[in-house]
Amino acid sequence: MSTYPTSNTIILNQNGTRYSYTIIKEGYYPQNNILRYTSARSCNNIKFKIPDDYLIQTSWGRGTSKHIIQCKINYIENAPVFKILFGENFQECIESTQSATNAANAYLQIKKPNTQARLSGIHVFCLNSQELEQEREKKHRSHILKPFNRLSNSMKTKRVHMFNDQLAINFTNITAKYFHPDDCLLLQEVRFSVQDKNFQASFGIQSKEKENQRNEAFTKVIDQGPIARDSYRNLAALQPELPRETTIYKTKKRINEEMINAISISILNISDQPSLTSINENPDINDPEVVEEVLKYIGKAGYRKITDILLFILPDLINRHVVNPDNPIINLRISGDGRNVGRKVKHVIVTCTILDDIVNLYKADHHYTVILYPGNENYELLQRMITPLSNELNDLVLNGLSDQDGTNWKINPYFSSDWKFMATVLGFNAPNSKYFCPWCLCTKENIGNKYKTCTIEKNMDQIKPSFFDNNSSVKPPPGHIKPPLLQMIPLSHYVPDELHIMLRIWDRLWELALQELKTQNQFNDSIRMKILAEMRRISVSFHFWQEQGTQNWSYTSLMGGDKEIVLKSFNFEVVFNEERASLINQLWRNFYQLYHMIKSQKTNPTQFANQAKQWLDLFLTPSQGEPNTITFKKGLYRPKDVTPYIHVLVHHLPEFMEQHQKFGLGAFSCSAVEKKNHDQVSAFFRKTMKDGGKGVERKSAIFEILHYENRSMYFAQKGTTDKYSRPQHIHVKKLKN
Ligand SMILES: [Zn+2]
Numbered sequence: 001m002s003t004y005p006t007s008n009t010i011i012l013n014q015n016g017t018r019y020s021y022t023i024i025k026e027g028y029y030p031q032n033n034i035l036r037y038t039s040a041r042s043c044n045n046i047k048f049k050i051p052d053d054y055l056i057q058t059s060w061g062r063g064t065s066k067h068i069i070q071c072k073i074n075y076i077e078n079a080p081v082f083k084i085l086f087g088e089n090f091q092e093c094i095e096s097t098q099s100a101t102n103a104a105n106a107y108l109q110i111k112k113p114n115t116q117a118r119l120s121g122i123h124v125f126c127l128n129s130q131e132l133e134q135e136r137e138k139k140h141r142s143h144i145l146k147p148f149n150r151l152s153n154s155m156k157t158k159r160v161h162m163f164n165d166q167l168a169i170n171f172t173n174i175t176a177k178y179f180h181p182d183d184c185l186l187l188q189e190v191r192f193s194v195q196d197k198n199f200q201a202s203f204g205i206q207s208k209e210k211e212n213q214r215n216e217a218f219t220k221v222i223d224q225g226p227i228a229r230d231s232y233r234n235l236a237a238l239q240p241e242l243p244r245e246t247t248i249y250k251t252k253k254r255i256n257e258e259m260i261n262a263i264s265i266s267i268l269n270i271s272d273q274p275s276l277t278s279i280n281e282n283p284d285i286n287d288p289e290v291v292e293e294v295l296k297y298i299g300k301a302g303y304r305k306i307t308d309i310l311l312f313i314l315p316d317l318i319n320r321h322v323v324n325p326d327n328p329i330i331n332l333r334i335s336g337d338g339r340n341v342g343r344k345v346k347h348v349i350v351t352c353t354i355l356d357d358i359v360n361l362y363k364a365d366h367h368y369t370v371i372l373y374p375g376n377e378n379y380e381l382l383q384r385m386i387t388p389l390s391n392e393l394n395d396l397v398l399n400g401l402s403d404q405d406g407t408n409w410k411i412n413p414y415f416s417s418d419w420k421f422m423a424t425v426l427g428f429n430a431p432n433s434k435y436f437c438p439w440c441l442c443t444k445e446n447i448g449n450k451y452k453t454c455t456i457e458k459n460m461d462q463i464k465p466s467f468f469d470n471n472s473s474v475k476p477p478p479g480h481i482k483p484p485l486l487q488m489i490p491l492s493h494y495v496p497d498e499l500h501i502m503l504r505i506w507d508r509l510w511e512l513a514l515q516e517l518k519t520q521n522q523f524n525d526s527i528r529m530k531i532l533a534e535m536r537r538i539s540v541s542f543h544f545w546q547e548q549g550t551q552n553w554s555y556t557s558l559m560g561g562d563k564e565i566v567l568k569s570f571n572f573e574v575v576f577n578e579e580r581a582s583l584i585n586q587l588w589r590n591f592y593q594l595y596h597m598i599k600s601q602k603t604n605p606t607q608f609a610n611q612a613k614q615w616l617d618l619f620l621t622p623s624q625g626e627p628n629t630i631t632f633k634k635g636l637y638r639p640k641d642v643t644p645y646i647h648v649l650v651h652h653l654p655e656f657m658e659q660h661q662k663f664g665l666g667a668f669s670c671s672a673v674e675k676k677n678h679d680q681v682s683a684f685f686r687k688t689m690k691d692g693g694k695g696v697e698r699k700s701a702i703f704e705i706l707h708y709e710n711r712s713m714y715f716a717q718k719g720t721t722d723k724y725s726r727p728q729h730i731h732v733k734k735l736k737n
Pocket of ligand 1: 437438439440441442454647648651652
């Protein structure tokens with residue numbers, strides 16, 4: 001009587017009643033350990049399997065006794081629930097967890113209250129249809145799964161995808177049981193293995209933006225390393241979850257291209273460079289590979305425009321309230337630094353930074369390279385390299401900087417560097433000349449005159465005309481022998497670097513102490529041992545050695561931090577008698593105090609002036625009494641022992657302190673610029689850091705440094721993260737079968 005499954009209707013004569021069924025969902029048989037059967041008593045002692053997810057429409061009877069209902073079976077918590085839907089649009093419902101018969105008769109009681117008639121659940125639910133049973137069994141057999149390794153590749157992929165789809169659905173269902181709807185549970189990733197193959201399934205919409213952020217974070221961290229391409233490639237091979245090296249390379253390239261539109265990089269070629277002569281200073285960088293690479297770039301300079309840099313960082317500065325568009329002034333500090341790379345060449349950089357951004361001034365990242373070149377620091381070369389910067393800065397100072405919102409920013413330029421670089425930029429004498437001071441007219445003869453007070457008495461307007469105005473017959477102040485390279489910066493804005501003041505005065509004090517031992521013929525092995533022991537006591541690594549073929553003793557050139565420790569803690573009692581040592585110790589400790597006052601923004605300039613003057617008086621303590629008599633009291637040092645740095649400390653620093661109190665003298669420190677130069681040279685002039693690209697780009701470490709700086713500005717502006725929080729690892733115990 002039936003053609004199921006060709007048609008979805010079955011008509012069965014059950015115990016004299018003609019039932020008509022329409023199969024809506026034929027359902028399936030659950031696993032054997034879950035599958036339930038109908039009660040044996042119900043129908044000729046035959047037990048029928050009860051399907052899950054089953055829905056049919058059943059009708060029987062005629063006229064007023066006609067029934068049309070829907071019968072539904074779903075397993076809930078591993079037990080079948082029988083439901084009958086009836087009435088208009090099957091809106092009404094009764095259900096039983098006991099049996100189909102129970103549900104059928106409950107329905108009948110509603111339709112015909114108090115009837116004695118009984119229905120068979122097996123008939124009403126059509127649980128005895130062989131066609132339906134066969135169909136379910138057939139499908140079940142075809143679903144018996146093949147082992148994974150016997151599947152075709154496309155089936156494997158399909159299977160894994162279906163599996164993960166189902167996982168995602170189940171995940172969503174389970175979350176409701178354990179988490180609040182607002183908890184935003186997100187299935188991110190599942191890792192599993194099938195036989196010996198590992199899978200990692202990612203869920204959710206693949207977000208291009210998130211992917212990009214991750215690649216940029218990696219690029220940033222690789223840049224900060226820096227990690228060479230080859231090394232990263234090896235890492236990524238070891239840990240397949242890491243982005244591929246080619247992905248990182250593409251990200252880097254994309255950022256480079258994007259940034260070059262904002263901050264362009266140009267290369268200047270200086271073909272007829274003055275030949276290199278040996279530098280009579282200790283090398284800062286000695287790595288032979290770096291030295292060799294740097295020498296290849298002689299004659300080239302990289303240049304980024306200050307205007308580009310300022311326009312790029314301006315929105316962030318405004319955001320952070322470092323500068324104010326309602327009072328549009330930018331205090332721009334230019335700095336220069338030359339690192340000795342080997343004994344022949346210097347790596348020179350000229351940077352700019354925003355003085356108003358006081359909290360960031362000590363960070364190398366906030367000093368932006370404008371010019372860089374390997375060569376030397378001499379005036380002629382620097383003049384050629386700095387010309388584009390000088391023209392640009394002149395324009396900025398004269399016309400201001402117009403931003404995208406139409407605000408015109410006034411640019412206040414400043415300069416700070418060590419003495420030598422500053423003198424070169426000013427076209428000024430060497431510090432051992434008669435007129436040694438860039439700010440006043442003090443002469444060498446007067447340098448140790450403790451009764452003389454010097455103030456900043458020169459200005460650019462006295463210096464400029466003789467060099468830039470052909471009609472002027474005015475002579476420049478003595479010592480100014482060449483045109484200043486950055487004439488748009490007022491002379492009082494050339495601020496000496498506090499670090500160099502400390503370093504060079506330390507050198508002088510140390511040299512004077514050793515000199516005294518030498519003149520007394522005490523600078524012997526025993527004394528040197530005592531000095532070394534005292535250095536060890538204060539944890540400073542220090543050595544003496546004799547250069548080959550000379551009788552001169554050389555000693556370790558200490559870094560700033562170690563020099564500070566010596567100033568604070570070295571006890572000269574190890575080499576001098578108690579009285580003398582006490583005097584020298586006092587000189588060193590007082591200088592240490594002055595150095596701290598220089599660095600602190602809270603220092604009162606007048607108090608500092610007094611203390612610096614007292615320190616000079618101490619330095620110049622004269623001897624008392626007749627030599628070689630019992631009343632003789634040996635003083636400290638002579639007026640001619642005073643150096644230009646000491647002159648600046650005593651005479652000009654208080655004035656600078658007062659004029660630039662808004663920023664503090666610490667704001668003019670060059671240590672971040674030195675660090676930047678040192679780190680970049682050490683990192684980028686290495687063969688392993690070569691980009692691997694082609695053409696010009698491959699050749700130029702100069703390009704690479706400037707691209708690197710562009711990228712670092714990109715990351716700063718975008719707030720690229722350099723760490724993600726580590727997920728908490730949970731170990732789920734293996735479930736027992
Ligand atoms: Zn002076």
